[in-house]
Amino acid sequence: MVKVLMIEDDEELAEILSEYLQRFNIETVSVSDPFLGLSELETQPFDLVILDLTLPGMDGLEVCEQIRKKNNIPIIISSARNDLTDKIVGLEKGADDYLPKPYDPRELVARIKTILRRIGREKSDEGQKGSELKLDPVTKMIYFRGEPLHLTAAEYGILAYLLEHANEVVSREDLIYSVDAIHEESSLKSIDVIISRIRHKLEDNPKQPRFIRSVRGLGYRLTP
Incomplete structure (x- = not known):
């Protein structure tokens, strides 16, 4: 089973997405606090991170940068901030994809699978x-x-x-x-x-x- 960390302060949306992803054999651990999210990455393994940008205490772009400093885990930014600059900066800081809200959950599933297939092939080929x-x-x-x-x-x-x-x-x-x-x-x-x-x-x-x-x-x- 794929295991995903979702750092999202909209708890209702996080619950909806978690239930939907479960149907596709994707287990989700959801946290609203970015500091807790960074701690979760230190204590247990995940296959991918879904990251909101508007978070309490730390901007999502900074969270993305902090994750990338210590971890090569794939990151999908999921944000209502549709500013092109945010998208460019997010990708420059190490995000693998940027999905603007609102979106159909089916698109999120497709992007998760696409990224994991690519990462899986790269790891397999390298190793x-x-x-x-x-x-x-x-x-x-x-x-x-x-x-x-x-x-x-x-x-x-x-x-x-x-x-x-x-x-x-x-x-x-x-x-x-x-x-x-x-x-x-x-x-x-x-x-x-x-x-x-x-x-x-x-x-x-x-x-x-x-x-x-x-x-x-x-x-x-x-x-x-």
Whole structure:
């Protein structure tokens, strides 16, 4: 699920947008105070920020600048201030898009998806050049030699986690507690079984794996 931080002092509008975005599998955390919004970014991960400009205590353009100093998260400015200067300054300070109010919520959804697709492709291309395995975090798909892999939720979760920690040793305990599709009560043996299934989808010879290798006494290492 995509997770969005909305910094918006119109609480009624924020509630309407949050309910609408939920229909598209977009979870929204809404705050009206810009200082609280900056604090939220420090304490939990988000995929995107929707930022109003007219805020109490700090102008939205300054908030945009503060966010960009510490974070590369995508920012959509959503504002009733239709001055061209605000739009130009907002983009110069690091915003990815500017959506003037009022607007149809469907346009907001479309812009969110467009930005996340672009960011997802850029991250995938930068981090996975030359790799036979590629993760698209937006579509939740993993590609092997250009073809999508057909994975169960648990297989996807484990392989995605290994890709995010490529060339690192990952313990079975890490996988149990970090992959949502794995129950915390699962045994270490169940992780081995899932790894074996993934190997059969990747390896020419699963008994002599090239991609996912066992590290005795520690766990697994993925070499994409």
